[in-house]
Amino acid sequence: MSTLNTRFTEITAPSARLAPDATRAAEERRPSVVGAVCTAQWREIARNRWVLAYAVVLVLLTEALFRMGGSGARALTSLLNLVLLLVPLVTSVFGVVYWHASREFTELLLAQPVPRRSLWWGLYLGLLVPLAGAFAVGITLPLLWHGALDAESLPLWSLYLTVGGALTAVFGAVALWIGVRYDDRLRGLGLMLGLWFLAAVAYDGFVIWMATAFSDWPLENPMLAAMAANPIDLARTALVLRLDSAALLGYTGAVLARSLGGATGLLVTGFGLAVWIALPVWLAVRAFQRKDF
Amino acid sequence: MIADGGSVFSLLIAGLFSSLQPAVPARATGAPPAVAADSLVVVSPSGPVRRITDALARVAPRGRVRVEAGVYREPTIVVDRMVVLDGAPGAVLDGEGERAIMVVSADSVTIRGLTFRNTGGSHVEDRAALRVFDAYDCVIEDNRFEATFFALMLQRVDGCFVRRNTMRGMVGTQSGTANGVHLWTSANVLVEDNDITGHRDGIYFEFAKHAIARRNTVSESLRYGLHFMFSDSCRYEANRFEANRSGVAVMYAKYVTVIGNVFARNRGSAAYGLLLKDINDSDVRDNVFSDNTVGLFLEGSNRNRVQDNRFEANGWALRLLADAQDNRVEGNAFARNLFDVGTNSRNHYSVIRANHWDRYRGYDLDRDGTGDVPHAPVRLFALVVERAPAALVLVRSLVADALDLAERVAPVLTPATLVDQAPLMRRPSFPAIEAGHRPASQAARATAMAATPEDRP
Numbered sequence: 001m002s003t004l005n006t007r008f009t010e011i012t013a014p015s016a017r018l019a020p021d022a023t024r025a026a027e028e029r030r031p032s033v034v035g036a037v038c039t040a041q042w043r044e045i046a047r048n049r050w051v052l053a054y055a056v057v058l059v060l061l062t063e064a065l066f067r068m069g070g071s072g073a074r075a076l077t078s079l080l081n082l083v084l085l086l087v088p089l090v091t092s093v094f095g096v097v098y099w100h101a102s103r104e105f106t107e108l109l110l111a112q113p114v115p116r117r118s119l120w121w122g123l124y125l126g127l128l129v130p131l132a133g134a135f136a137v138g139i140t141l142p143l144l145w146h147g148a149l150d151a152e153s154l155p156l157w158s159l160y161l162t163v164g165g166a167l168t169a170v171f172g173a174v175a176l177w178i179g180v181r182y183d184d185r186l187r188g189l190g191l192m193l194g195l196w197f198l199a200a201v202a203y204d205g206f207v208i209w210m211a212t213a214f215s216d217w218p219l220e221n222p223m224l225a226a227m228a229a230n231p232i233d234l235a236r237t238a239l240v241l242r243l244d245s246a247a248l249l250g251y252t253g254a255v256l257a258r259s260l261g262g263a264t265g266l267l268v269t270g271f272g273l274a275v276w277i278a279l280p281v282w283l284a285v286r287a288f289q290r291k292d293f
Numbered sequence: 294m295i296a297d298g299g300s301v302f303s304l305l306i307a308g309l310f311s312s313l314q315p316a317v318p319a320r321a322t323g324a325p326p327a328v329a330a331d332s333l334v335v336v337s338p339s340g341p342v343r344r345i346t347d348a349l350a351r352v353a354p355r356g357r358v359r360v361e362a363g364v365y366r367e368p369t370i371v372v373d374r375m376v377v378l379d380g381a382p383g384a385v386l387d388g389e390g391e392r393a394i395m396v397v398s399a400d401s402v403t404i405r406g407l408t409f410r411n412t413g414g415s416h417v418e419d420r421a422a423l424r425v426f427d428a429y430d431c432v433i434e435d436n437r438f439e440a441t442f443f444a445l446m447l448q449r450v451d452g453c454f455v456r457r458n459t460m461r462g463m464v465g466t467q468s469g470t471a472n473g474v475h476l477w478t479s480a481n482v483l484v485e486d487n488d489i490t491g492h493r494d495g496i497y498f499e500f501a502k503h504a505i506a507r508r509n510t511v512s513e514s515l516r517y518g519l520h521f522m523f524s525d526s527c528r529y530e531a532n533r534f535e536a537n538r539s540g541v542a543v544m545y546a547k548y549v550t551v552i553g554n555v556f557a558r559n560r561g562s563a564a565y566g567l568l569l570k571d572i573n574d575s576d577v578r579d580n581v582f583s584d585n586t587v588g589l590f591l592e593g594s595n596r597n598r599v600q601d602n603r604f605e606a607n608g609w610a611l612r613l614l615a616d617a618q619d620n621r622v623e624g625n626a627f628a629r630n631l632f633d634v635g636t637n638s639r640n641h642y643s644v645i646r647a648n649h650w651d652r653y654r655g656y657d658l659d660r661d662g663t664g665d666v667p668h669a670p671v672r673l674f675a676l677v678v679e680r681a682p683a684a685l686v687l688v689r690s691l692v693a694d695a696l697d698l699a700e701r702v703a704p705v706l707t708p709a710t711l712v713d714q715a716p717l718m719r720r721p722s723f724p725a726i727e728a729g730h731r732p733a734s735q736a737a738r739a740t741a742m743a744a745t746p747e748d749r750p
Contacts, residue, residue, distance in 0.1 A: 207684075207687060208692055208693075212677060215683070226686070233690070249688065
């Protein structure tokens with residue numbers, strides 16, 4: 001409880017010390033609430049050994065790929081499935097646990113004159129920033145000390161950071177949404193893991209089954225839609241199109257490249273991922289605002 | 294020198310390997326000796342003889358026409374006698390976009406150092422900048438062809454040398470352009486050290502026998518870098534075929550040797566590094582296939598030996614259809630390909646043995662250099678993609694890997710017989726490839742480029 005009190009004081013203290021009209025002005029500066037909550041959570045999480053462990057594991061895995069694989073671009077290629085599976089998984093589990101761990105803190109703050117929307121954004125960014133930061137550090141450090149961050153691997157590296165950050169944002173928002181919806185911690189966690197499994201594994205199995213079952217039809221465009229309808233697949237397609245020259249993939253590759261390759265492809269992918277972040281954020285904010293704590 | 298017509302063949306075969314060729318082939322010594330005054334005629338834009346056609350009318354058999362620098366625009370030039378046409382740097386023959394430039398119908402003609410350009414296209418005639426037909430013994434060397442429909446067309450020739458020519462096709466579509474070196478119903482032709490870019494097919498052989506193409510560089514063809522059909526017993530050596538729109542496709546031939554070539558960056562939905570269709574009893578050896586959509590494709594091709602090639606970073610390294618039988622795939626190295634081997638059936642009738650696979654995960658307890666566990670190079674995901682190409686969107690996904698893993702643990706779907714029983718543990722070295730063919734061909738190209746006119750009017 002001591003931590004909780006400290007955090008509470010940090011956030012409420014400034015306005016308490018101010019004159020009434022100044023308090024009103026401070027309340028109107030809503031971003032400061034987001035900032036304050038986010039910072040408080042960041043301090044809490046940054047000390048959290050799980051985030052640290054996440055970063056260390058990523059460093060170790062990237063390092064291992066370097067030792068086995070060789071050059072920077074090739075190590076980044078091998079990193080593909082790791083990023084696409086590990087990042088959503090860790091974010092999902094950590095996000096739900098985080099929500100429940102912050103519950104008392106959240107309820108305490110809800111008793112204060114703090115807009116719910118700002119509070120939610122503070123919580124969300126407080127989850128997002130440390131996790132995305134750990135990811136960025138985890139894959140960047142080995143690149144740096146191997147001196148592999150050259151012109152060849154730089155675009156790929158930045159794409160990895162973007163995609164990893166986007167996946168953290170998507171699954172972080174989903175986790176917070178699940179957290180709000182299910183007060184039972186275990187149920188929430190189970191559901192979240194189920195969602196992760198669906199998006200990361202089962203969905204692709206279904207797509208492959210569809211592709212074989214309907215192989216007599218022209219499936220390129222439905223397949224494109226299927227890739228866009230899953231953030232993990234969208235992220236993977238964006239990366240694959242840059243890892244392997246799409247032309248090597250024959251006709252399907254050409255169709256993919258036409259829609260998701262090149263500069264327009266980046267825009268399309270970016271837009272798709274943005275939609276995928278916006279949707280759970282909207283759901284989570286709505287649920288948070290309506291929830292009777 | 295060998296002097297009778299019957300020995301021309303042996304002379305030429307010897308010439309293929311010595312690359313020493315007399316300026317005027319010593320054939321037909323029965324002809325009367327040339328009159329001194331006419332044995333050399335000089336054509337120049339400002340001289341007494343201003344047209345090549347006039348010079349040819351004057352020159353004695355076995356004489357020489359020297360073409361000085363300048364642009365020559367005249368009706369299609371007909372070379373109907375044994376002669377050497379020698380272009381000075383800057384000698385340009387212009388077809389003005391509307392005609393073939395030169396036709397050779399005599400034996401033992403040498404065309405050297407000329408620039409042919411601007412024939413324009415035609416769908417009515419086979420318009421070629423330089424066409425040689427019904428002739429023995431021609432030598433076409435150090436010429437430059439620019440914006441030509443067909444650059445060089447050889448019809449029913451025997452014993453010709455085509456070397457160190459530079460060919461730049463005209464801008465156009467696949468159907469609006471034509472071939473660089475086009476060889477039809479001919480034998481004993483050597484095509485070497487040419488640099489061909491932007492034609493429909495860079496080199497095209499049809500009904501050719503005992504022809505050799507070597508050390509040529511063919512790139513950015515609108516269709517195939519090399520295309521041959523019905524051309525038995527030909528040899529393709531140390532060529533480089535790069536970034537051709539549909540790669541290289543060869544069909545309906547036997548006893549073909551494809552050795553030491555590089556097939557690179559031929560990408561597209563219908564691009565093949567090397568496509569073999571109905572090619573039998575042939576050798577594909579010491580080649581490098583890299584960065585192609587499909588490296589080597591065998592369809593209806595039987596009893597071929599695919600040996601000691603390197604397959605690197607292709608989409609599909611090798612596609613071996615079930616109607617290709619009794620081929621031997623041995624001693625090749627596969628690395629960094631998306632799919633090492635693709636096939637269309639559970640049955641197959643070729644031998645794949647003692648290759649090196651970077652995907653191989655076996656071990657070698659008895660230390661004999663070959664793995665103790667057989668390697669199945671066909672991924673299950675490759676089979677799925679074969680049946681449903683759209684599934685390719687899932688390449689590099691966890692599910693694709695899981696399929697492959699499941700298949701490795703319990704193989705039920707991949708072709709049971711398509712297995713390398715003795716995979717190599719170490720990547721073989723390729724002395725033949727690494728010794729390479731670079732220096733000679735680069736030097737030759739430098740020479741050819743130097744011979745091109747600097748001052749184009």
